[in-house]
Amino acid sequence: MERPEYIPTDYNRIQVVHSLSDLFNAHFNPANLILFPRELEGDFDGLSRSLVKAWRRVSGTPKDVHLFDAGTVETLGGMEDLSPVQELALEHILRDMYEVRPLANVKPQLRVVMPGGYEGVSATAYRFHADRGRRSSGRVLSCYNDPVTEGIRNEDAIEFDSGDRLEREIFFNLAPGAAVFQLHKSDIWRQAYLVNDENVPPFIHRAPLAEPDGPPRLILTAG
Ligand SMILES: [Fe+2]
DSSP states (O other): OOOOTTSOTTOTTEEEOSSHHHHHHOOOSSOSEEEEOOOOOSOHHHHHHHHHHHHHHHHOOOOSEEEEOHHHHHHHHHHSOOOHHHHHHHHHHHHHHHHHHHHHTSOOEEEEEOTTGGGSTTGGGGSEEOOOOOOTTOEEEEEOSSSOOEEEOGGGEEEEEOSOTTTOOEEEEEOTTOOOEEOOTTOEEEEOOSSOTTOOOOOEEEOOOOOTTSOOEEEEEEO
16 A cells, blocks of 8 residues: 655554545554545635634634634635635535544534644644543544644654643653654544553644744644
8 A cells, every 4th residue: 555755664653544434444553643645626725714714704803723613614615705726625624524524423623723823722732742532533633734733753752741740741852863754735644642442652743833924724623
């Protein structure tokens, strides 16, 4: 099975699949990341700006991180005069949201993140970490536009304690000389949580830094 060139070679913690059903049929262990590499046509950057514009018009409230369900995405998209390529992007996202729901057995959300949007309460997203969650299927993610989530191999991750016992977060540093890899836009994947039924080491990742004047990031998240 062909592996994209942007993920580490000879690394068995990433399993590559080629359909949405395989994404959910695959099991963690040894993999902690099940990856379905895809390419989707459409203007996702333009769509993200349009969705934020519509949201601001109806709510009057600028947000750093928006969480929209499929119905809201559809409504906001319908409020703007979308170009045909933005419409195409919207169709891809809505199809994903409706198809992932029964497979993941949880309602997906579209997360629309402004550049630097995690800097408030979720600033830790920019450091290497593992997600906490309970679902044995892990968390489903897809980033529709750049920049996309970055990851490191478990053997390249050096755990350290943030020192803040209340925060109870575990962070990781990159081992000297080790490389960071970056997933690609339109890819959809499942990632294992910090604690999981398979006792597999979690997928260690961070949110990428976005250009300050870049488009909001569009991320599907389920679980
Ligand atoms: Fe995370």
